[in-house]
Amino acid sequence: MTTTGGGPLDLRTAAAELGVHYQTAYGWVRGGRLKATLVGGRYVVARADLDAIMLERSAPSDPKPPGARRLARAAERMHDALLEGDEPVARQVALGLVIEGTSITDLIQMVFVPPLIRIGQAWHEGLLTISVEHRTSGIVERILGELAPRRRGRRRGTALVAAVSGDNHALPTSMAAAALRDDNWKVEHLGADMPPSELLQFCAEHPVTVAVISSTNPDTAELAKKTASEILAAGTPVILGGPGRTLRELVDLARQASRTSRT
Numbered sequence: 407m408t409t410t411g412g413g414p415l416d417l418r419t420a421a422a423e424l425g426v427h428y429q430t431a432y433g434w435v436r437g438g439r440l441k442a443t444l445v446g447g448r449y450v451v452a453r454a455d456l457d458a459i460m461l462e463r464s465a466p467s468d469p470k471p472p473g474a475r476r477l478a479r480a481a482e483r484m485h486d487a488l489l490e491g492d493e494p495v496a497r498q499v500a501l502g503l504v505i506e507g508t509s510i511t512d513l514i515q516m517v518f519v520p521p522l523i524r525i526g527q528a529w530h531e532g533l534l535t536i537s538v539e540h541r542t543s544g545i546v547e548r549i550l551g552e553l554a555p556r557r558r559g560r561r562r563g564t565a566l567v568a569a570v571s572g573d574n575h576a577l578p579t580s581m582a583a584a585a586l587r588d589d590n591w592k593v594e595h596l597g598a599d600m601p602p603s604e605l606l607q608f609c610a611e612h613p614v615t616v617a618v619i620s621s622t623n624p625d626t627a628e629l630a631k632k633t634a635s636e637i638l639a640a641g642t643p644v645i646l647g648g649p650g651r652t653l654r655e656l657v658d659l660a661r662q663a664s665r666t667s668r669t
């Protein structure tokens with residue numbers, strides 16, 4: 407949409423053309439949304455700037471991202487697709503939601519996690535084979551790798567993400583990495599089964615703002631805890647996560663930890 411040519415307008419006329427109250431237009435000028443220059447003590451708006459804001463206002467506003475009920479239905483479809491090893495459908499469900507505005511954190515937490523828990527439970531009860539469970543992990547891992555974070559401005563810092571030796575659950579580390587990247591962190595994703603000494607060395611040699619340890623295997627929970635204490639004692643803030651802890655919690659804790667970090 408364009409206005410019909412002409413020179414600059416005073417703010418009152420510009421407000422009238424925009425169909426808003428003078429005070430609203432004044433607020434936009436003060437807030438930087440509408441460009442205006444002070445001429446002889448009065449605000450003047452260039453035609454091009456008026457056109458720009460008219461165009462912005464006529465553009466359709468972003469539709470709301472899918473709500474909790476849609477995500478729950480998507481989780482059902484995801485469960486079935488994962489169970490059948492139908493990778494194209496799983497990908498379509500996930501990427502479709504992202505295009506519609508679902509955040510990566512919500513996608514993982516509400517669409518991937520519930521099916522994984524169900525599949526893990528069914529495997530535990532002997533209702534599913536290891537092959538199905540491994541195939542599922544592979545599909546989820548590949549799709550997580552395709553999720554592009556929305557980079558915005560300056561990074562919050564660097565987060566190291568790993569699980570300790572003996573914990574082969576790489577997926578929760580990938581989930582944590584994806585959620586943190588989406589929250590504008592640089593992520594050093596070292597994955598599962600990392601020797602504690604290597605983690606300590608990495609933190610000593612790199613500017614790590616926060617170390618994130620995902621702990622999923624109950625047999626290595628103590629080692630994860632001990633490693634976290636050692637990393638903290640050596641001067642790097644650390645957060646330890648495990649089953650049932652959410653990615654939103656992780657993102658909040660990482661932000662808090664960055665406030666106490668040296669880097």
Ligand code: B12
Nearest residue numbers: 522526530573574575576577582620623646647649650656
């Ligand atoms: C896939 C899987 C595997 C795969 C992993 C493949 C991979 N690439 O990751 C493989 C085959 C390797 C595997 C192996 C085993 N597994 Co397994 N596995 C699973 C399964 C199905 C999904 C794991 C997962 O991704 N969980 C992540 C999500 C779904 O759940 P979550 O735990 O709530 O995780 C959240 C937090 O961790 C958070 N998060 C991540 N990082 C951080 C950091 C912070 C700070 C915060 C706040 C949050 C946070 O992110 C996640 C999402 O929100 C689970 C089922 C389940 N309930 O999890 C079983 C499960 C974890 N496995 C289990 C078991 C027993 C094993 C084995 C011991 C089996 C065996 N006998 O060999 C081995 C152990 C191997 C080893 N040495 O580690 C059990 C654990 C039981 C228990 N807790 O007592 C489970 C629960 C299955 C079950 N129902 O019995 N497993």
